[in-house]
Amino acid sequence: MGVGIQVENLNAWYGKSQALHDINLTVEANHATALIGPSGCGKSTFIRCLNRMHETSPEARVQGKVKIGELDAYNGTSPTQLRRRIGMVFQKANPFPTMSIYDNVAAGLKLNGYSDKKHLDEIVERSLQSSALWEEVKDSVHKKSGASLSGGQQQRLCIARALAVEPEVLLMDEPCSALDPISTGKIEELIFQLKEQYTIVIVTHNMQQAARVAEFTGFFLLGRMIEYDKTEKIFTNPSDKRTEDYITGRFG
């Protein structure tokens, strides 16, 4: 089951340049929340702060409070503990090239020391079914390498891999930006089903996509969150002039 996310006064830096300024945000459990904004506005940095991926970049620094459900992300929680409860899907599909489809999906469990073969089989099948890939690969999960799939299939494999560790939150950083319209459609459909069980935060460049999949939308500009509201409100009647300018295509 998904959990909510609470962010208070979040600031982030790359070296001396500040990428995020005082972000405050509450993400509803079991809903999809989209983050939109022009390139370099900090939306990717923001979701990378949620699972403490930001701090893996050189000279990166974070300040503020992030709560994933009851878990305080930056206080008394190790990054590995935290990330086991948060799945992440990246802009470019990144299956492990040396592993079979099966091992890719099982990677999160196997690399963390879990080895009950029978249970793993179940989890792999269930995860691939959740990511709508099972029917296409069920005969070759052990035979084919994850890298041999098509781009859209690879991205669904990465979603299955993230789901296999049974996270409560799923972060998606522009998951469709490298995909064709048909694959994009499949992933969006998937997001629709997944949000019944997971809390989804999705960064997207594509405003139609935000409108299609998310109940809530946040608009980022120059490292600040300008507006956060119901998606419908953001796209039909934004309260900030800058949001309106962006969604009507006047800049960005």
Add this chain to the structure above:
Amino acid sequence: MASLRGPVPDSTGSKPPHGVLEISWWRRVADHLATGFAVVTVVLVLAPLVAIFGYLVYKGIGSINLAFLTQIPKPPGELGGGMANAIAGSVLILAIASLLGVPVGIGAGIYLAEYGRNRFGDSIRFVSDVLNGVPSIVIGIVAYTIVVLRQKHFSALAGGVALAIMMVPTITRTTEEMLLLVPNVLREAAYGLGVPRWRTTLSIVLRTATSGIITGVMLAFARVAGETAPLLFTAFGNQYWNWRVDQPTAALPLQIFTYAISPYDDWHRQAWAGALVLIVLIVTAVAAVRFAVRRGTLGGVA
């Protein structure tokens, strides 16, 4: 259809308009020149290799027989005998060198690639590059000082240490470069699953870079396998069988050297045969490891 798409270039004429599809004579010539140059350089690179191997086979194959591969050397002046003890000695010394050098080299390479973005890492890189350029005889002296002088006698171990020192810098730098080639998104994918950093390095990064690292290891191995100078006063050579790591040991390069500068025709022939065996051993070892790794990492995966 054409009308729907607006004006299209006239495609009915048999000849394309000048300058659109026609390639100028100069570009054709330049193309052939560049290709020709590439072919010539390939031939230049391969020619010495083929010549050396061909000459070795020509000179050495006649002296390779069962006795050469199974017997130890006869006293000077007697015909026959072989280099079996030197072949075994080389295998022993190279095994020691690989056992010591490969883990250290790969470990240092991992450190440099994953944790070495700092001044300490830079100094290791510098030292490693310098070590790569140190003459092999000097490395032999180092091994003599730190192993032979302490043990008070020559040994296979000392030879192995000398060769290991020579292997380390090559393995370190190739491992580092291969690990840096692994896309960062794979590390992030593993971190995102809650996999700790050390585990990510071992199971994802190292595994993805395996074939490149093996290439580096085999380069280092092939380079030291033929080294003679560092063995002169470490392994020293031995006319008899030796299986103990703390005793003087025969090695193929040493035996070839001794036989080649001897006054006996039979020994000259055996030196050629020894050189041929040495090359075949190196090629076989490299090919076997490559084959094993290919089977191992991609086992069953298309």
